[in-house]
Amino acid sequence: MIRAVPFYERGSYWEQRQADLRDDIHITEHRLLQAEGRLRDAMATLSQSRLAEGLNHSHRTHRLLGFAARVLAEPSYTLPPP
Amino acid sequence: MNSNSSSISSLPVYTSPGPAPGLAHRVSESLALSEIPIVQERPAVRGDRNRNRRVAVDHQLWMHLGMQSDATERQCMDVVEAAIQEVHELRTRRDDLHQALSSLWGDIDIDTERSSLGTALASRVDAQIASQRTPERTRMLQGVYDKRTAAVFAEAALPLTFPAMSASGGTLPMSHGTQWAFGERSGPYHGIVALYGDFARHIDPHCPQMTAQMAGILDAQRIMSRKRGAKFLHVGHAILSKPKGVDGPVVPFEFDAIKRQADYFFSGIGLTRGCHDAAVFLHSDATRRANGQVKNEEAVHLLWCRARHDGMVHDIRFPWVAARVAQGRYDNYAGMDPERMGVSISYNGAMYLGIETLTRGRLRAQYRDPANVRAAETVALQGAEHRDRVALDGPPIPGDVTGLWIPKNGYRDYDDVVRLLGYLCGSDT
Numbered sequence: 098m099i100r101a102v103p104f105y106e107r108g109s110y111w112e113q114r115q116a117d118l119r120d121d122i123h124i125t126e127h128r129l130l131q132a133e134g135r136l137r138d139a140m141a142t143l144s145q146s147r148l149a150e151g152l153n154h155s156h157r158t159h160r161l162l163g164f165a166a167r168v169l170a171e172p173s174y175t176l177p178p179p
Numbered sequence: 180m181n182s183n184s185s186s187i188s189s190l191p192v193y194t195s196p197g198p199a200p201g202l203a204h205r206v207s208e209s210l211a212l213s214e215i216p217i218v219q220e221r222p223a224v225r226g227d228r229n230r231n232r233r234v235a236v237d238h239q240l241w242m243h244l245g246m247q248s249d250a251t252e253r254q255c256m257d258v259v260e261a262a263i264q265e266v267h268e269l270r271t272r273r274d275d276l277h278q279a280l281s282s283l284w285g286d287i288d289i290d291t292e293r294s295s296l297g298t299a300l301a302s303r304v305d306a307q308i309a310s311q312r313t314p315e316r317t318r319m320l321q322g323v324y325d326k327r328t329a330a331v332f333a334e335a336a337l338p339l340t341f342p343a344m345s346a347s348g349g350t351l352p353m354s355h356g357t358q359w360a361f362g363e364r365s366g367p368y369h370g371i372v373a374l375y376g377d378f379a380r381h382i383d384p385h386c387p388q389m390t391a392q393m394a395g396i397l398d399a400q401r402i403m404s405r406k407r408g409a410k411f412l413h414v415g416h417a418i419l420s421k422p423k424g425v426d427g428p429v430v431p432f433e434f435d436a437i438k439r440q441a442d443y444f445f446s447g448i449g450l451t452r453g454c455h456d457a458a459v460f461l462h463s464d465a466t467r468r469a470n471g472q473v474k475n476e477e478a479v480h481l482l483w484c485r486a487r488h489d490g491m492v493h494d495i496r497f498p499w500v501a502a503r504v505a506q507g508r509y510d511n512y513a514g515m516d517p518e519r520m521g522v523s524i525s526y527n528g529a530m531y532l533g534i535e536t537l538t539r540g541r542l543r544a545q546y547r548d549p550a551n552v553r554a555a556e557t558v559a560l561q562g563a564e565h566r567d568r569v570a571l572d573g574p575p576i577p578g579d580v581t582g583l584w585i586p587k588n589g590y591r592d593y594d595d596v597v598r599l600l601g602y603l604c605g606s607d608t
Contacts, residue, residue: 118280125276129269136262143255155249161256168263172270 133169140165 144162147154154162168174 115280118276122273122276122280125269125273129266129273132262132265132269136259136266139255139258139262143252143259146251146255155252158252158256161259165259165263168266 136165136169 140162143158144154147158
């Protein structure tokens with residue numbers, strides 16, 4: 098049920114700004130968790146796509162898997178320039 | 180060949196019902212081997228005449244498998260790259276949000292700053308604070324001043340638009356080492372001057388009433404509800420001063436034009452109803468004296484105010500604003516319905532008190548109903564009688580011309596604004 102938040106419960110302008118930012122951070126971190134899970138799934142699919150056939154990874158796949166693993170392992174790791 | 184057969188038979192492409200034929204047969208089924216150019220037989224290999232043909236079949240099979248897995252692999256690589264990009268973007272956004280949160284005004288964590296100090300230094304600071312423990316310092320430690328400074332800075336965002344209005348409170352923070360020409364004052368006073376920047380130009384520091392006035396202005400920021408959690412009011416101030424080079428009387432604030440100018444001014448400096456809870460105009464003494472000997476110009480104008488009433492927010496505009504309405508206490512008026520009080524009108528030297536309701540719709544309805552107007556007039560007359568009695572009983576007040584108390588030096592009736600805001604915005608005065 099939608100309830101109008103009264104004035105005296107809303108807090109000041111700055112408190113509302115802070116609350117908005119904290120909400121955004123919360124949502125973003127949730128999405129980040131989901132994206133990391135998706136990345137793990139994609140990595141598993143990629144490595145199995147060759148290994149299931151008894152083939153080795155190609156060089157590019159090998160590098161990509163290593164890079165993805167590093168991205169997952171180090172949260173501060175940023176993308177290298179293309 | 181046998182080593183390859185296990186992995187090949189596991190592929191779904193080549194599974195076919197029926198007895199499992201030989202590898203060459205299956206491959207020729209799927210690959211249309213008739214189009215494969217057969218490598219020319221080399222007579223050097225005599226013992227195995229089909230060897231070249233079998234080599235060609237193996238080659239085609241490997242190419243086919245490689246191409247198929249290449250497509251799958253490329254798709255998977257695209258998915259992985261997209262996921263990496265998404266993770267990267269989300270991390271960047273999260274970092275940006277953290278940065279924005281930490282750079283918000285008023286989000287200064289004093290405990291963190293204190294913890295970065297050395298232990299010995301922190302203990303010395305604690306000893307100093309404990310030696311001079313005042314409410315001001317306690318509030319400073321709680322970060323109250325930071326929020327208040329933020330509110331003040333937000334209202335001084337843009338340059339002035341109306342020449343008759345000088346700067347609102349605090350265009351710039353006082354930098355360290357700036358010397359004020361005021362002489363020695365106490366610590367809290369210097370805090371006031373530093374916070375309210377340009378406000379201090381209008382204040383004579385040697386006048387204790389004015390200094391007390393500044394304290395009252397600061398108190399108005401601190402009005403909070405006692406029933407709910409502590410909420411800070413953001414009260415924007417501006418001083419209406421006399422324009423330079425004008426010798427004649429200035430326009431009274433009761434005129435619509437000047438009120439509209441004040442509204443434009445406030446919205447121009449970023450003082451909006453979303454950010455602030457009230458907008459207060461102060462008259463400088465020069466403005467009030469500019470009308471001549473009959474000083475019936477108000478000293479403080481509460482332009483608008485967002486008040487709480489029955490748990491809802493109401494935007495109140497004051498048609499004629501007398502901040503000194505509350506010269507007598509609100510609760511002194513017997514039979515005053517608090518729901519119907521809230522707008523006070525000073526008109527023709529008579530004091531109206533508690534005429535309108537706080538809601539606009541009900542306001543219009545009340546205006547339409549003559550009975551309500553009559554009741555309000557009665558209440559107002561009672562209030563005026565009460566105030567006159569107070570004025571007669573008390574000492575003679577200088578500058579009291581029309582029966583209203585007009586402060587001679589400084590904005591002493593800002594206390595009434597404080598009381599009014601305290602009533603309207605939720606504290607039980």
